[in-house]
Amino acid sequence: MSVPALSLDGVSCTFVARDGDAAGYTAVRDVSLAIEAGEFVSVVGPTGCGKSTLLNMAAGLLAPSTGGVRVFGEPLAGLNRRAGYMFQAESLMPWRTALGNVMAGLSFRGARDADARALANEWLQRVGLAAFADRYPHQLSGGMRKRVSLAQVLVLDPDIILMDEPFSALDIQTRQLMENEVLALWGAKKKAVLFITHDLDEAIAMSDRVVILSAGPGSRVVGEFRVDLERPRDVAEVRTTPSFVELHKAIWDVLREEVLAGYQQQLAKA
Numbered sequence: 001m002s003v004p005a006l007s008l009d010g011v012s013c014t015f016v017a018r019d020g021d022a023a024g025y026t027a028v029r030d031v032s033l034a035i036e037a038g039e040f041v042s043v044v045g046p047t048g049c050g051k052s053t054l055l056n057m058a059a060g061l062l063a064p065s066t067g068g069v070r071v072f073g074e075p076l077a078g079l080n081r082r083a084g085y086m087f088q089a090e091s092l093m094p095w096r097t098a099l100g101n102v103m104a105g106l107s108f109r110g111a112r113d114a115d116a117r118a119l120a121n122e123w124l125q126r127v128g129l130a131a132f133a134d135r136y137p138h139q140l141s142g143g144m145r146k147r148v149s150l151a152q153v154l155v156l157d158p159d160i161i162l163m164d165e166p167f168s169a170l171d172i173q174t175r176q177l178m179e180n181e182v183l184a185l186w187g188a189k190k191k192a193v194l195f196i197t198h199d200l201d202e203a204i205a206m207s208d209r210v211v212i213l214s215a216g217p218g219s220r221v222v223g224e225f226r227v228d229l230e231r232p233r234d235v236a237e238v239r240t241t242p243s244f245v246e247l248h249k250a251i252w253d254v255l256r257e258e259v260l261a262g263y264q265q266q267l268a269k270a
């Protein structure tokens, strides 16, 4: 059997409470999830259930309180260096041009300037920004900045890509364009992807598998659905197919309960 690119093995994460509560707050409890090389997996769940916490553990930014993370079979200690991350927040360096931003990771890794420049230009071209290489982030649109971030991640050729609601700040049309671009790039050179979103349509349209987390505290996996929709997919078109609609209904049947539970908890906290 092949070794998964990424596996979370019975991970839990308890945050220490600031109010002196000795038990702290357990965001996720006993979650196991394996992503094969080349597989695109989305995790959905109600707001605040612990999706980002899972991703941060996979990135090595947060150590699990119990359980462990393995990367291609090796226990992860410290940062996950085989993974590239793309987060919801803007991550570009405002003092560097688009090209400078894409080159940065290569330079940090010790690449020769000319090589880094050539590869970064190649990636800017792939994400449709060849003509904008000299622009600074503030001179680019939100969608363009996301494209630069994408190039910044992919230029390093990571085996695993971790994405935390990367397009949630974009308008719907730009978002769909970006989703299609990600799928095209992923299809050309399949990597293991862990994609976090609260948008079920996006999760189904993009993924091979959708994993559902329960409402917190102590979120756990409450459902897992394989998405056998044909590829290549157009994220806007695929949503209108009967198989998509059927799958959406089946997943929503499970997710709805959790979303309602999460909402109730938020009201209780307020």
Ligand SMILES: Nc1ncnc2c1ncn2[C@@H]1O[C@H](COP(=O)(O)OP(=O)(O)OP(=O)(O)O)[C@@H](O)[C@H]1O
Binding pocket: 015, 016, 025, 027, 045, 046, 047, 048, 049, 050, 051, 052, 053, 054, 198, 216
């Ligand atoms: N550093 C921290 N200290 C204490 N509690 C935290 C910390 N980080 C997250 N939490 C709590 O853990 C829970 C899970 O947070 P997380 O950000 O993983 O959820 P999420 O599912 O990604 O949320 P959203 O969908 O709103 O982005 C939340 O209740 C949050 O308040």
